[in-house]
Amino acid sequence: MNDAVAVTDALLRVRDLRVEFGGRAVLREVSFDLFAGETLGLVGESGSGKSTLARAVLRLLRASRGSVAWRGRDLLACDSRTLRALRRDLQIVFQDPLASLDPRMTIGETIAEPLRIFELALDEPARAGRVAGMLERVGLAAAMAGRYPHEFSGGQCQRVGIARAMILSPALLICDEPVSSLDASIQGQIVNLLRDLQADNNTAMLFISHNLAVVRHLSHRILVMYSGRLVEMAPRDALFDRPIHPYTRALLAAVPSPWAPQPQPAATAVPASLPSATGCSYRERCRYAAAICAATEPPLEEVVPGHFAACHRARELMT
Amino acid sequence: MSALLGDAARRLRSNPAALCAMFFILGMVVLTLLGPWLNPNGSDSLDWLHVASRPALQSAHWFGTDRLGRDLFARTLEGTRVSLAVGLVASAVSLIVGIGYGAAAGYIGGRTDHAMMRIIEILSGLPLIFFVIFLTVIFGRNEYLLFLSIGAVGWLTMARIVRGQTLSIRHREFIEAAVASGAGTARIICRHVIPNVIGPVVVYATLTVPQIIMLESFLSFLGLGIQEPHASLGTLIAEGAGEMEAAPWMLLVPGGFLAVLLLSLNVFGDGLRDALDAEER
Numbered sequence: 001m002n003d004a005v006a007v008t009d010a011l012l013r014v015r016d017l018r019v020e021f022g023g024r025a026v027l028r029e030v031s032f033d034l035f036a037g038e039t040l041g042l043v044g045e046s047g048s049g050k051s052t053l054a055r056a057v058l059r060l061l062r063a064s065r066g067s068v069a070w071r072g073r074d075l076l077a078c079d080s081r082t083l084r085a086l087r088r089d090l091q092i093v094f095q096d097p098l099a100s101l102d103p104r105m106t107i108g109e110t111i112a113e114p115l116r117i118f119e120l121a122l123d124e125p126a127r128a129g130r131v132a133g134m135l136e137r138v139g140l141a142a143a144m145a146g147r148y149p150h151e152f153s154g155g156q157c158q159r160v161g162i163a164r165a166m167i168l169s170p171a172l173l174i175c176d177e178p179v180s181s182l183d184a185s186i187q188g189q190i191v192n193l194l195r196d197l198q199a200d201n202n203t204a205m206l207f208i209s210h211n212l213a214v215v216r217h218l219s220h221r222i223l224v225m226y227s228g229r230l231v232e233m234a235p236r237d238a239l240f241d242r243p244i245h246p247y248t249r250a251l252l253a254a255v256p257s258p259w260a261p262q263p264q265p266a267a268t269a270v271p272a273s274l275p276s277a278t279g280c281s282y283r284e285r286c287r288y289a290a291a292i293c294a295a296t297e298p299p300l301e302e303v304v305p306g307h308f309a310a311c312h313r314a315r316e317l318m319t
Numbered sequence: 320m321s322a323l324l325g326d327a328a329r330r331l332r333s334n335p336a337a338l339c340a341m342f343f344i345l346g347m348v349v350l351t352l353l354g355p356w357l358n359p360n361g362s363d364s365l366d367w368l369h370v371a372s373r374p375a376l377q378s379a380h381w382f383g384t385d386r387l388g389r390d391l392f393a394r395t396l397e398g399t400r401v402s403l404a405v406g407l408v409a410s411a412v413s414l415i416v417g418i419g420y421g422a423a424a425g426y427i428g429g430r431t432d433h434a435m436m437r438i439i440e441i442l443s444g445l446p447l448i449f450f451v452i453f454l455t456v457i458f459g460r461n462e463y464l465l466f467l468s469i470g471a472v473g474w475l476t477m478a479r480i481v482r483g484q485t486l487s488i489r490h491r492e493f494i495e496a497a498v499a500s501g502a503g504t505a506r507i508i509c510r511h512v513i514p515n516v517i518g519p520v521v522v523y524a525t526l527t528v529p530q531i532i533m534l535e536s537f538l539s540f541l542g543l544g545i546q547e548p549h550a551s552l553g554t555l556i557a558e559g560a561g562e563m564e565a566a567p568w569m570l571l572v573p574g575g576f577l578a579v580l581l582l583s584l585n586v587f588g589d590g591l592r593d594a595l596d597a598e599e600r
Binding site: 055084100118161 | 491492493495496497498499500501502503506510511514515
């Protein structure tokens with residue numbers, strides 16, 4: 001990515017982030033910026049590295065290269081004491097609502113835990129008051145604080161997870177597919193809750209999903225990931241109206257629409273083999289693949305101001 | 320945690336078998352403590368007029384006497400007290416040390432885990448008997464040494480079990496969520512790991528009490544543990560087994576006490592596990 005476009009007051013600045021599992025790179029040279037109050041959508045198919053990116057940014061797993069600058073301080077390089085202090089501002093909501101809650105803790109204790117860690121001056125009644133207020137804010141009754149996670153539905157557990165993440169009013173909230181394990185009717189409620197909380201606290205948000213409708217509803221800008229790389233990055237409307245990368249186009253075409261009664265045939269089948277080491281990793285599925293695509297991997301370039309794509313034929317495809 | 324314990328107590332109260340076992344255990348503890356006041360006979364006083372006499376409620380010796388004329392009721396109560404004390408103290412020592420050590424090794428992982436487990440392997444390679452003999456030679460013989468040496472061996476297995484349980488939960492998402500919330504290692508181990516591994520561990524602990532009671536009687540038999548005129552259930556049973564044909568009550572009385580004690584401990588342990596398992600109701 002071209003550094004010249006990066007505005008200096010980015011809250012989170014990720015550069016060349018690379019994660020390897022057993023020598024195989026699952027995240028390759030990912031770079032992006034996130035600004036205060038902004039919602040960044042991250043879409044991509046299963047296994048494209050979305051959750052890995054979320055965990056690597058928060059150093060819940062080890063990146064092998066790259067940097068994650070939070071307000072100018074590199075999270076990947078700082079010592080664990082500093083990192084723990086910084087976690088106050090960096091919170092995450094997980095995909096599986098029940099698994100992310102300690103089964104031995106009442107939900108009240110779970111929500112109170114960040115307060116116990118970071119607001120040591122708070123006494124017991126004040127803490128209980130904050131927890132009760134937060135429970136009501138996420139749409140649960142304050143009297144539920146004494147219950148255990150298994151007594152709740154998935155949607156309610158996710159509200160608890162959101163309450164835990166938001167109780168310290170963090171500056172950054174990462175949502176790792178927070179609604180994909182929930183019923184469609186509950187998804188809307190949770191998404192609206194997240195949007196309201198974000199608006200109240202001016203929280204920056206990295207929202208990961210494979211549900212394009214949800215991402216479109218929430219995001220200011222959208223990142224598209226394929227096979228561990230960012231292939232397109234654009235403001236929301238530009239991405240939905242004028243997608244550049246063939247993968248983004250296939251992704252948008254796959255969304256069922258009332259105005260397109262004929263289901264779109266999949267552009268190409270998913271290749272049986274792993275992506276080859278050289279060249280563009282999407283070329284085996286790409287209907288526009290040319291000779292150059294097999295030779296070198298296309299860099300993420302600014303095709304139109306503010307609109308980045310990693311495709312050799314981006315400019316041809318624009319026309 | 321306090322809410323967790325309150326819930327567990329409520330569930331335990333609604334389990335009749337576990338409640339029954341708990342009252343048996345408590346009853347035995349009370350009986351062993353009150354024994355000297357209930358019974359005019361001392362545990363080491365000899366009654367030459369009633370040597371190896373049968374149990375009879377109308378005589379002074381309710382459970383009969385052994386072949387030196389000592390009252391079997393008094394001796395059994397003393398034996399139960401000693402066995403229970405050894406079992407409980409040594410189990411508590413192994414529980415506390417084992418949980419702390421095992422949870423730390425399992426959660427921290429990597430090289431620390433490797434080093435900590437090698438230490439356990441080296442320690443468990445030392446033969447218990449030599450260990451006890453060395454201690455006896457250096458410090459002389461006393462009961463505290465017995466507690467110490469049995470506890471020192473018991474925690475090794477406990478630590479292995481806790482480590483295994485910890486490994487099975489350390490990659491669960493709620494641990495990751497706690498890390499992301501900013502919790503430190505000590506906090507995660509104490510508030511998330513230990514409460515989640517405690518169920519199987521408590522059951523194992525109630526099973527170690529009988530094991531330790533057996534081990535104690537074995538050491539006493541070798542002359543390294545409880546010695547005459549004091550008694551433990553193990554020594555009484557060993558003694559009674561020798562007189563089995565002539566005076567079966569010498570085996571049956573302490574044997575019955577041991578059987579009831581072990582059964583109660585096992586049933587209580589089971590009930591405790593069910594009560595602590597909030598998910599499997």
